[in-house]
Amino acid sequence: MDNKGEIQNQIIQAVETVRRTNPLAGSITNTVTMNFVANAQLAVGGSAAMVYLPDEGEFLAKVGGAAYINMGTLLPIYEETLPHTAKVLYETGKPWVLDPVAIGIGALRTQLLQQFKAYKPSVVRGNASEIIALAGLWGLDGGTEVSNVRGVDSRDSVNAAKAGAVALAKWTGGAVAVSGETDLITDGDLIVFSQGGSHFMEKITGFGCSLGGVTAVYATVASPFIAALTAAGVYNLAGKRAANKVDAPGSFQVRFLDELYKATAEDIANNPLEIEAV
Numbered sequence: 001m002d003n004k005g006e007i008q009n010q011i012i013q014a015v016e017t018v019r020r021t022n023p024l025a026g027s028i029t030n031t032v033t034m035n036f037v038a039n040a041q042l043a044v045g046g047s048a049a050m051v052y053l054p055d056e057g058e059f060l061a062k063v064g065g066a067a068y069i070n071m072g073t074l075l076p077i078y079e080e081t082l083p084h085t086a087k088v089l090y091e092t093g094k095p096w097v098l099d100p101v102a103i104g105i106g107a108l109r110t111q112l113l114q115q116f117k118a119y120k121p122s123v124v125r126g127n128a129s130e131i132i133a134l135a136g137l138w139g140l141d142g143g144t145e146v147s148n149v150r151g152v153d154s155r156d157s158v159n160a161a162k163a164g165a166v167a168l169a170k171w172t173g174g175a176v177a178v179s180g181e182t183d184l185i186t187d188g189d190l191i192v193f194s195q196g197g198s199h200f201m202e203k204i205t206g207f208g209c210s211l212g213g214v215t216a217v218y219a220t221v222a223s224p225f226i227a228a229l230t231a232a233g234v235y236n237l238a239g240k241r242a243a244n245k246v247d248a249p250g251s252f253q254v255r256f257l258d259e260l261y262k263a264t265a266e267d268i269a270n271n272p273l274e275i276e277a278v
């Protein structure tokens with residue numbers, strides 16, 4: 001798919017279908033930003049549900065149209081919940097989005113992320129350092145052995161994660177989205193740069209997490225690549241619009257949710273994007 005018009009049409013379809021059908025994308029996500037993830041999913045027209053326990057992860061994997069696993073704040077029970085849920089998702093062919101937040105911290109996080117290699121997440125979404133570190137952990141091109149993540153923050157440029165993102169997408173057969181000032185989304189064949197957003201998005205926790213949750217909502221109705229592009233488009237558009245209306249981070253977050261809710265399918269599809277072949 002190298003035609004910009006075709007990509008834009010599919011983005012419009014994804015946005016409208018979500019608004020019409022209110023699809024469920026369940027999440028196992030961190031306790032810091034869980035509320036923001038759910039509210040962003042609702043604002044774009046999806047339905048949210050967050051769980052912690054193994055049988056509940058399996059339940060949501062089965063009843064939802066897609067699911068979201070975010071590694072931000074691990075609990076002991078996740079040693080059981082996360083591989084169990086990912087296995088069900090993989091074996092039932094259900095799309096799922098992985099955010100490898102804080103990759104490199106602690107043994108459990110490393111062990112779980114290693115296990116996920118076999119369960120091929122449909123979309124891997126992270127900041128540049130997280131994407132590079134995951135490619136490294138999975139022994140793929142473009143990765144580094146040691147994580148350069150500082151807590152949950154990136155210390156690398158989006159462009160530095162290009163090779164790792166492409167290698168991860170080729171491994172999973174899905175899409176990879178690298179966030180930053182300009183976002184990079186790839187399906188292993190094409191690379192799309194999505195522009196917009198605001199520097200305020202670095203001043204509120206949870207923009208990356210909620211972007212992952214919204215990506216899962218779109219993955220219920222669209223391919224992993226279109227889901228990732230649609231989510232990046234609406235985030236960049238809403239971020240740009242919100243920043244024009246406010247002058248500080250707290251009010252930015254509120255305004256951002258309003259702009260997510262108000263963005264039309266055409267405006268999202270027309271948000272600036274550039275396409276190149278790998």
Ligand SMILES: Nc1ncnc2c1ncn2[C@@H]1O[C@H](COP(=O)(O)OP(=O)(O)O)[C@@H](O)[C@H]1O
Nearest residue numbers: 127179180181196197198199201202207208235
């Ligand atoms: N300086 C920036 N300018 C514009 N948008 C940004 C900027 N930094 C982050 N964003 C946006 O914020 C969202 C989260 O990205 P990022 O901060 O990289 O994720 P994380 O919170 O996981 O580190 C994405 O939609 C990204 O496009």
Ligand SMILES: Cc1ncsc1CCOP(=O)(O)O
Nearest residue numbers: 030032072205206207208209
């Ligand atoms: C601060 C923090 N600590 C553990 S998870 C988390 C939230 C990270 O959110 P995001 O990556 O979306 O900024």
Ligand SMILES: [Mg+2]
Nearest residue numbers: 101152208209
């Ligand atoms: Mg993050």
